[in-house]
Amino acid sequence: MDENSSARLKRRLLGIVYRIGLFLAMLTICLPGLWIVISSLRPTVEIMAKPPVWIPQEISFDAYVSMFSGIGKGGIPVIEYFRNSLIISVTSTVIAVAIGMAGGYAFARYRFRGKSSVFLGLMLTRTVPGIALSLPLFFLYVRLGIIDTHFGVILAYVALNVPFTIWLIDGFFRQVPKDLAEAAQIDGCTRWQAFWQVEFPLAGPGIASAAIFAFLTCWNEFALASQLTRSVSAKTLPVGLLDYTAEFTIDWRGMCALAVVMIIPALTLTFIVQKHLVGGLTSGAVKG
Amino acid sequence: MKGFKPSAPFLLLLPAGIVLAAVVVVPLLLSLYSSFTPFRLIKPETFYVFIGFRNYLSILANTDFWWAFGRTVLLLTIALNLEMLLGLGLAMLVEKATRGQRILRTLMMFPMMFSPILVGFQFKFMFNDNIGLINNALQSLGITQDAIPWLIEGHLAFIAISIAEIWSSTSIFAILILAGLLAMPKEPIEAARVDGCTPWQTFRYVTWPFVMPFAYIAMTIRSLDVARAYDIVKIMTDGGPAGRTELLWTLVARTAYSDGRMGMANAMAYFSILLSIAFTVYFFNKLAAARTQIGAEW
Numbered sequence: 001m002d003e004n005s006s007a008r009l010k011r012r013l014l015g016i017v018y019r020i021g022l023f024l025a026m027l028t029i030c031l032p033g034l035w036i037v038i039s040s041l042r043p044t045v046e047i048m049a050k051p052p053v054w055i056p057q058e059i060s061f062d063a064y065v066s067m068f069s070g071i072g073k074g075g076i077p078v079i080e081y082f083r084n085s086l087i088i089s090v091t092s093t094v095i096a097v098a099i100g101m102a103g104g105y106a107f108a109r110y111r112f113r114g115k116s117s118v119f120l121g122l123m124l125t126r127t128v129p130g131i132a133l134s135l136p137l138f139f140l141y142v143r144l145g146i147i148d149t150h151f152g153v154i155l156a157y158v159a160l161n162v163p164f165t166i167w168l169i170d171g172f173f174r175q176v177p178k179d180l181a182e183a184a185q186i187d188g189c190t191r192w193q194a195f196w197q198v199e200f201p202l203a204g205p206g207i208a209s210a211a212i213f214a215f216l217t218c219w220n221e222f223a224l225a226s227q228l229t230r231s232v233s234a235k236t237l238p239v240g241l242l243d244y245t246a247e248f249t250i251d252w253r254g255m256c257a258l259a260v261v262m263i264i265p266a267l268t269l270t271f272i273v274q275k276h277l278v279g280g281l282t283s284g285a286v287k288g
Numbered sequence: 289m290k291g292f293k294p295s296a297p298f299l300l301l302l303p304a305g306i307v308l309a310a311v312v313v314v315p316l317l318l319s320l321y322s323s324f325t326p327f328r329l330i331k332p333e334t335f336y337v338f339i340g341f342r343n344y345l346s347i348l349a350n351t352d353f354w355w356a357f358g359r360t361v362l363l364l365t366i367a368l369n370l371e372m373l374l375g376l377g378l379a380m381l382v383e384k385a386t387r388g389q390r391i392l393r394t395l396m397m398f399p400m401m402f403s404p405i406l407v408g409f410q411f412k413f414m415f416n417d418n419i420g421l422i423n424n425a426l427q428s429l430g431i432t433q434d435a436i437p438w439l440i441e442g443h444l445a446f447i448a449i450s451i452a453e454i455w456s457s458t459s460i461f462a463i464l465i466l467a468g469l470l471a472m473p474k475e476p477i478e479a480a481r482v483d484g485c486t487p488w489q490t491f492r493y494v495t496w497p498f499v500m501p502f503a504y505i506a507m508t509i510r511s512l513d514v515a516r517a518y519d520i521v522k523i524m525t526d527g528g529p530a531g532r533t534e535l536l537w538t539l540v541a542r543t544a545y546s547d548g549r550m551g552m553a554n555a556m557a558y559f560s561i562l563l564s565i566a567f568t569v570y571f572f573n574k575l576a577a578a579r580t581q582i583g584a585e586w
Contacts, residue, residue, distance in 0.1 A: 018381070018384065021381060022381050022382075022385065022392075025377075025378055025381060026392070026395055028455070029395060029396065029398050029399060029455075029459070030395060030398060031421075032410045032411070032414060032455065033398060033402070033410070035410070035413075035414065035421055036410050036413070039413070047419060048419055050418075050419075051427075051428070052419075052424035052427075052428065054428075098303075099303045099304050099307060100304070102300040102301070102303055102304070103300060103301050103303075103304040105300055106296070106297040106300035106301050107297075110296060110297040110300075112297045112298075116576070118301070120569070120572055122304065122308070123508075123512060123568060123572065124565055124568060124569075125308045125312045125313070126512045126513075127511065127512055127514075127561075127564040127565055127567070127568045128312060128316065128561050128564065129514075129515030129518065129537055129557075129560050129561065129564055130515060130518070131515065131518050131537045131540055131541050131557070131560075132319075132515075132537070132540060132557035132558075132560050132561050133312065133315065133316070135319055135540070135544050135550060135553055135554055135557055136315035136316065136318045136319035136322070136554070137311070137315050138544075139318070139322075139550065140315055140318065155307075155310075155311055156311055158307055158311070159307050159308055159310070159311030159312055162304050162307055162308060163304075163308075163512075164512070166304060216401070219403070220402075220403025220404070220405070220406075221403075222403065222404065222405040222519040222522075223515065223516075223518050223519060223537075223541075226522075227541075227545065238403055238405040238406075238519075241405055241406070241409060241523075242405075242523065252413060252419070255409060255413075256413070259406050259409060259410065262403065262406060263401060263402065263406065266401040266402075266403070267401050270397060270400065270401045271394065271397075274393070274394065274397055278463055278464065278467045
């Protein structure tokens with residue numbers, strides 16, 4: 001009897017320790033982001049206050065209003081940066097996914113010589129650090145006259161995304177059973193038709209999440225963009241964030257507000273794809 | 289149709305090959321060439337002067353470079369190991385949860401959505417010695433009276449950067465390891481328990497071998513992207529104070545764009561490229577080995 005109750009007590013204690021651990025872990029994960037959101041909503045005086053003000057006394061959207069009211073008031077041209085980011089990210093995502101679909105299909109459905117070394121080779125092009133790649137690209141782009149243009153950045157981002165898109169899409173096509181397409185071909189479809197009418201719809205959600213992942217990579221990229229863009233005509237949001245630190249004083253509240261603007265699209269999109277993303281990366285890790 | 293088949297994968301991979309050749313391979317060859325010249329941005333004619341290995345030799349003799357190199361390797365070692373451990377711990381915490389697992393998983397992905405530049409900024413804000421959250425909290429709790437100069441003192445700045453880096457990437461490990469834990473069949477664990485294994489033995493000899501490929505996938509993904517630490521350092525300290533947090537990548541950027549010594553910077557960049565490739569090939573081989581070990585087709 002005594003043993004029973006002590007075992008029960010031990011179990012309860014472990015349960016409590018577990019909950020505290022989980023809570024602390026989640027707090028560490030969420031706190032930095034929450035702190036930025038809170039700071040973007042409070043007046044600068046409160047951010048600077050000594051001793052610190054923990055609970056916001058007043059909530060204001062001034063930072064957001066001034067940010068979107070143009071160069072004169074907000075200090076930096078956020079609307080232009082936002083537009084550049086959107087154009088560059090969407091275009092390069094579409095192209096990268098088209099190329100990635102062709103490549104991923106080749107890896108998932110065909111056997112050919114040197115398959116895994118080709119795959120490794122593709123991945124290796126992705127490992128080149130952005131800043132190292134930016135040196136020759138900068139030089140080439142200046143020569144070709146495409147520095148500080150949307151086209152130049154899009155081209156670089158397509159190359160940046162293709163290897164990873166191929167990896168993901170390869171995983172999604174593997175999850176579609178081969179027999180389905182073969183059955184369709186026996187029923188008289190061409191390989192092309194079998195692809196579009198059977199395999200593509202089944203892998204569709206996965207391909208969509210590969211697209212979102214590519215979009216996020218472009219949306220967040222900094223090292224290349226910071227060297228390949230110079231002016232308002234091509235600068236993206238991550239590069240624009242540095243505008244706030246260019247002077248000696250940092251506008252913390254403005255920066256926080258811009259950070260929130262950057263994170264919202266990323267947040268929404270990641271929530272949509274989370275399930276498929278993990279599935280695509282891990283397919284082939286275990287025999288299904 | 290049969291004669292066409294062998295070239296189909298070639299055709300399908302052609303567009304990828306063309307783009308990567310144009311944007312990655314050809315520029316890299318160009319930068320390889322220019323690493324053998326004393327090329328400076330302000331003196332274009334120096335692009336055609338060939339000086340052999342002189343850039344490389346002067347790099348090898350450059351103590352700043354070796355400090356940056358060592359610091360980069362140190363940061364990567366610390367960060368990757370801790371990320372792995374913490375990711376494993378986090379995944380097991382979340383896997384144990386009986387209720388609200390979906391929400392926990394979503395929260396866990398939170399740091400993945402932050403671009404490195406944002407991570408850098410948010411930790412710069414939190415570690416600010418005057419108004420930062422960390423110092424405010426420490427002072428309010430009475431742990432310390434003085435403001436701790438997080439980003440101003442060399443060692444503390446390195447710690448702050450490591451924390452930012454670990455915060456941003458632990459979730460990749462956690463998510464993939466969790467995927468492994470969830471995909472794992474329950475029978476072997478039960479069998480091990482029936483046979484009298486301790487929880488540690490069950491973990492070490494049953495769970496871990498199964499989860500390992502997933503951890504290597506996470507490692508491979510991370511090693512494709514190790515240079516994202518550049519963004520974090522760039523915004524948090526920009527290599528300061530006095531070069532104490534200078535990494536290979538910030539050193540390359542400074543040599544190339546602030547000093548304008550492109551030839552030298554390209555030679556340095558090759559070291560960083562080789563470092564990244566070494567990381568990737570290592571983990572990729574581990575991944576392939578782990579995959580064959582559990583009999584997956586590749």
